[in-house]
Amino acid sequence: MPVHGCIIGGGLAGAMLAWRLASQTRWQLDLLTGGPDRTDATAASGGAVRCYERDPEQRRLAALSMVELRSSRTLRRWARFQPVESVYLRSDASGIDAEIAEIETLLPGSARRGSAEDLGALGWVGVPDGATAVLERVAGYTAPDALRAATLADRAVRRRVCVLAAPAQTITLAESGSVAVTIGGQRREYDLVVVAAGAWTPALLRSSRLPAGGYRTKSIQYGVYRTDGWRPSQFVDEITGLYGRPAGDDGLLLGLPTELWGVDPDRPPDAPALANTAAALAEARFPRLRLGRLLSTARAADCYPDDPILRIRSVVDTVHFLVTFTGGSGGSVKTVLAASKLAADQLAGAFRPIGQPSARSLTGGSTS
């Protein structure tokens, strides 16, 4: 007997989870992609991928994701992967060798510690004493929107997933133990509901009178500049907060974190001064860089839970199978391959083959 599931949200998280579940035979899924006229995080994303992250779990998921991306020509094609080396400048060196060793175990020859000389050769100046860098050979950037579209067009998804371009209006817990979702005024009951609505997740839970604590939203923005000649490789500069990557033939994407928290994802605000600050910081850090005009800007909101990991979290109890799969925190393109695989395995383990929920088998408590 199939398990009837509903995934609310067709961003990269929801789409990849649907794709993972579609390869397991027991699911019959509805995927609700919401309204048509929204810029979600997946559509706005810079798509940068690398293994190195400060957070150990993010680093593990990012490295496992990179291993899968590297070994799958199909995923690289779907994601339009562009390889480019990555530099992550840290303000200190504490624990860095062990962190690099973790990446090296999964991707031998990719990561190493960069010296001041290495950074100088890569065009960096003004790096303070004590700072150190993680240099990664296997890194690059992707087109998350294209990866989502290719995933949803895959044969396994078309066979087992009913994609509905409609929003979930409310979620209710049925006495039978199933979870009901109202779609276009009609109530549908499911064995399992996954809320993968990114930055819309807390508002949907709140409007359904469900616990929504522990999730915050934040605005992310960047600009793409024309460059004249030399440009740096992909980088994160932890000292200034600046990050960037090549874009197209002669563009450079530059961004700085905003401090715009608690935003409405339908109207993510921008911080207009950040574009000029980012350009000035980039020209100071890379004296060979000649920035031309601002070609485009992008902004959207992402969901930031207390622990900044894209993973399954229970919303209520172990009787009702209502979970979230969100937590991008501005970085889940890097982790989504491994995170969606882990999530699908957890969900599969939570249901016995005959389709009966097995209580207490989902990990992660309510974030309320």
Ligand SMILES: Cc1cc2nc3c(=O)[nH]c(=O)nc-3n(C[C@H](O)[C@H](O)[C@H](O)COP(=O)(O)OP(=O)(O)OC[C@H]3O[C@@H](n4cnc5c(N)ncnc54)[C@H](O)[C@@H]3O)c2cc1C
């Ligand atoms: C500007 C920007 C740049 C970024 N750059 C990078 C980067 O370089 N590298 C990196 O690793 N990460 C990056 N990220 C982070 C990454 O893109 C996000 O973490 C990821 O795309 C989040 O995917 P998601 O599916 O969780 O959310 P989203 O992509 O926001 O998708 C959520 C979906 O849920 C839908 N939805 C909402 N409410 C409902 C409802 N009631 N019913 C049905 N559907 C609903 C929405 O319409 C939306 O399609 C960036 C993010 C932003 C915003």
